[in-house]
Amino acid sequence: MTTKDSNPPVDPDKETVEEVQAADVALDTAGGTLEPSLVPVSTQSGDTGHPQGSVLRRIVMGNGFVSLLAVFVALVLGGILIASTDPAVARTAGYFFARPSDFLSALWSAMTRSYVALFQGSVFNPRQGFSPLLETMTVATPLICAGLGVALAFRAGLFNIGAQGQIIISATLGAYAGFAWHLPLVLHLLVVIVMGVIGGAAWGAVVGLLKARTGAHEVIVTIMLNYVALFLLDFLLNTEAFRRPGDVSPISPRLDESAVYPQLIPGSRLHLGFLVAVALTAGVWWLLNRSTIGFEFRAVGANPAAARTAGVNVQTATILVMAMAGALAGFGGIAQVAGTEKVLTGGVAAQIGFDSITVALLGRSTPWGTFFAGLLFGAFRAGAVQMQIQTGTPIDIVLVVQSLIVLFIAAPPLIRSIFGLNPGRKKRAKAAAKAAVATGGAK
Amino acid sequence: MKQSLRATLKRGSTAGVATAGAAALLLTGCGAAPEAGTGTNTASDYTACIVSDSGGFDDQSFNQSSYDGLKKAEKDLGITVKSAESKANSDYETNLNGMMSAGCKLTVTVGYLLGDATKKAAADNTDKHFAIIDFAYPAPIANVKPVIYDTAQAAYLAGYAAAATSKTGKVGTFGGAKIPTVTIFMDGFYDGVQAYNAAKGKKVQVVGWDKASQNGSFTGDFEKQDTGKQVTKNLLDQGADIILPVAGPVGKGAGAALKEAKAAGKDVKLIWVDSDGYLTAPEYKDLMFTSIVKKMDEAVEGLVKDDKDGKFSNEAFVGTLENGGVAIAPFHDFDSAVSAETKSELDALKADIISGKLKVESKASPKK
Structure with missing residues (x-):
């Protein structure tokens, strides 16, 4: 649940979360007259008329910086994965202490080559234009x-x-x-x-x-x-x-x-x-x-x-x-x-x-x-072909890297916690939650 | 609470990763650096490429064999090799286009699913050469060489040998999917058993396939080994003691079921396909009666060599018993289980098939 991450651990706010959850349960069960839905309101996307929707939207839309960080983390992590399957990296790692520069340059080239190939396969490449x-x-x-x-x-x-x-x-x-x-x-x-x-x-x-x-x-x-x-x-x-x-x-x-x-x-x-x-x-x-x-x-x-x-x-x-x-x-x-x-x-x-x-x-x-999102997936699928042919990265690793990228893009709170960005949002989250409780969940 | 937990987790994992990384470096990073300027082999500018179908190069079947052939050519001929694995049908065309822009002189494509994409790429790139494994076009294309196999010939011999060796009077087979390159094994096997029955007046039955109605047991794909195990158990329950799975890696499921049956005291045997299973699936070698071999690796290596030497032709290569493109593998551990009489009959049948005196026919046979 998204709100948990934007939620400071001090007591007054904890109460607020419980209230939000209670509002969710009420929505789910129509005030207790129904069995709880298998698809809880809080996990349903889109505007449910519930303040969570807008918090969610702010997280996604409002903060381009976090998205950039997400892509950055995914690229680094994916790059390490790619590098770990690269024979040149493995070879130079064998004599890392004798000549570390070899290893580092192999690492760098393995990572960049793959992403250049991904870009060239999905957006633009000098030979074929767009x-x-x-x-x-x-x-x-x-x-x-x-x-x-x-x-x-x-x-x-x-x-x-x-x-x-x-x-x-x-x-x-x-x-x-x-x-x-x-x-x-x-x-x-x-x-x-x-x-x-x-x-x-x-x-x-x-x-x-x-x-x-x-x-x-x-x-x-x-x-x-x-x-x-x-x-x-x-x-x-x-x-x-x-x-x-x-x-x-x-x-x-x-x-x-x-x-x-x-x-x-x-x-x-x-x-x-x-x-x-x-x-x-x-x-x-x-x-x-x-x-x-x-x-x-x-x-x-x-x-x-x-x-x-x-x-x-x-x-x-x-x-x-x-x-x-x-x-x-x-x-x-x-x-x-x-x-x-x-x-x-x-x-x-x-x-x-x-x-x-x-x-x-x-x-x-x-x-x-x-x-x-469909375009992004399409770009990954199309780019995977070039990544595979140009760099020899196994297609399975290509798909693992892509799934990681999606994972990070789809989970901004994860990125926030990695970079410790959550505390800065305390105030706004608190205000939003309070407003929501005051209006009984309506917009 | 949550946040402190997260912080701990973060600190802990960072430390852990750092330790593990440092340890790994300490353990592996102590080798000596190579001298500068060595180790660059002079690769030829000839590039051969391969595009798999959605089975991938680890399918223990035609993708893998063809890939092995190309890898062998890379080592022996010093050429450059590029490979692209397809994950979906819509990848075929893009993979082929990628290969074209990567400068491939000869591109090997694997399987009937790539038929249309290969045809299109060949028409767009008339200066490039192609070879397609296990598929032939109704009308030949000038720069595409089909590589196909009359597998029924070898399967016939395996069927005959199986019928002669079966103790229960029943042999079983199943396929991965009902496609010609699978059913051709089953047809040949079926006919081989019938040939034994006709020659000896016996009534050995085939369970899992009926040639006349072209119906039998299939697992539905080439992935789920567990289904292969289930189907094999079924065939064993029906009394078969020699099983021929024609399903790539699903054959391992059959191996697992047979291993269990053997442990339970049954005398059962396995017939492998595509490669000599005694060597490629050694975990089941004590069950391996024989294998129906399609030597795709040799064919691919040969045609790369031909093309590199400027001897490309678009004439279909048909693997037969005669040219050694298909064969049955040695009986290995079961050599003593096959009588000398049967062996000489197999030799005679093989000679008859090669001479054309005996025709092994299947609906799926390559048309000449």
């Missing part, structure tokens, strides 16, 4: 779409672990429409998108339906539906209908040229799907912040019982939000088959569905936060 950035955007597209789906469900208080399955189903349906049917130019792509999005939405709606009607927990349902989708795809790829004529490998024919997103910039893989992702981000922002439905979603997320009392149909909202989350993940699936890969294989969804959960959390479940 085309790595385009690659970053390409890789980010499905992550953004699926991340939006996860974030939207989070805001309604639902842990949607099912993006993976929703991507697979939408990719399967979309790809089938793409290679099996042969339609005119614009229409074909539209049909592919519609098929995929309907598939994803249906896969999500099933979860919402089960949750709303039977109370089945969405986490277990989505995880199981991921398996159902994955093995269904494996099965389908072993049928004649999904295989290339004359080939027995489980790989689909390529999608028709008319069925794929047009390239945005020649020579890169960037496709129209990225603009779709931008539009979706704006759409989700509008939905959450400007529309009645979005308000209802957030109300259900904050406190289902209170929302019901206020006249929101919680069941409908649950089904609807899961369908929308599925549809957004479905756009991710379409970005994969109709944008990046153009074929359907068993690995079409890769780890996107799971990465998108991190992306949504990193983006604090806000649409634009998710968008930029």
Whole structure:
């Protein structure tokens, strides 16, 4: 919990924390009439109308310095990891006392080479100009779409672990429409998108339906539906209908040229799907912040019982939000088959569905936060390729380093405590907490 | 409380790290510095590269064998080698592009999943050469050499030997996933068993695979050794005493199950795939009956050498019993368990397959 870290150990403040926690519990259980939610209000992201949201926001948005420190710590730590796998560093460490300069220069070059390669692979490199950035955007597209789906469900208080399955189903349906049917130019792509999005939405709606009607927990349902989708795809790829004529490998024919997103910039893989992702981000922002439905979603997320009392149909909202989350993940699936890969294989969804959960959390479940977190992840994925090829760093170490970076960026309080920045914030935190108690948690 | 705890933790860990680091330096940092200007070997400017599929270079299967071949070429020919492991399907194209800008003369790609990406890279870089392992295009491409294996030929011999050696009259097999490069092993194995039955009037059964319906046991991936163990136990329960897992590292799960069965007093044996398991999976060598070997390392090393000498051709290399691209490994510890009669029959079958008198066919066989 975020507030714990901004909390000084003296007694008066401790009381305040307890009050905040009590307010949380009250929110969770609707004043004791309900069982405590498995998703406590305090861990739900987004604006719950509770002061924690704003403290959280101040921590993330308000202090660029901490973010810089986070990146710095992550880079140093990652650099040490990279250096520890570097053969030159290991060799020079063997005679450290005889000639330490060798070791230090090997250490420095191992660290810098890797990060230069990461940057060159994801943003800019002198040979190719900004085309790595385009690659970053390409890789980010499905992550953004699926991340939006996860974030939207989070805001309604639902842990949607099912993006993976929703991507697979939408990719399967979309790809089938793409290679099996042969339609005119614009229409074909539209049909592919519609098929995929309907598939994803249906896969999500099933979860919402089960949750709303039977109370089945969405986490277990989505995880199981991921398996159902994955093995269904494996099965389908072993049928004649999904295989290339004359080939027995489980790989689909390529999608028709008319069925794929047009390239945005020649020579890169960037496709129209990225603009779709931008539009979706704006759409989700509008939905959450400007529309009645979005308000209802957030109300259900904050406190289902209170929302019901206020006249929101919680069941409908649950089904609807899961369908929308599925549809957004479905756009991710379409970005994969109709944008990046153009074929359907068993690995079409890769780890996107799971990465998108991190992306949504990193983006604090806000649409634009998710968008930029998706870009960051895309940059890492695209940069990993260059890091691996140019420096020979094993891909697994590359992924470990990237995960560390995300860990530090996602946990500003951790950085604060490392650098001892917490005491300086005592006053403001105290004031905020007091104000919150005074207003009873309302804004 | 919390903060003091954190402070303690921080101090403690800093001190600990410092101590550990200092100790490590003291222990390892005492070597002598090399003379300046030595140790730089003159690497050739010829660069060969390899891109794995999502299995990675530690898959104990075709990625690893191909990688080993390239590593051998690096040592023997003094070339520069670059490698890129793919983590997802969308990495193939970017990895290949990375290789192109890294100046690779010959790029080896592994597996059917890279088929489309290799084709595209080859079309964009007509001056560069490519080789793709375990996959062939319907129409040949001028700068891509497919390297494929008629594994059924070697699996046939293994099936025959297994049928002749089985004490329970049942042999078992399972695969990692239902893909041609897996089922070709199972088809050949199945046919080998049937050949033994026809020749000897016996009724040795294959559990785990039916060639006619192309259905059988699969673990679903090439990762979960535990599933391999479960499936193997199932096959043992059905009475099989010789097991052929065609699933890369999942084969180790089969090894574990067989080891347990052996400890329980059962007479069981294992047939390894891709490499000679007696050497590559030594923890199970006392179970290793034989192995169905695909010599991908030799093929990759050979084609790197050819390309370096300017002898690249896009003609498919088909590994067969005849050219030694596929083979069955020696029986090692079980040499005495195979009768001299069976051995001479195996030699005869091998000669017949090489001469073309006997055709081993599978739906997954390379088309010529």
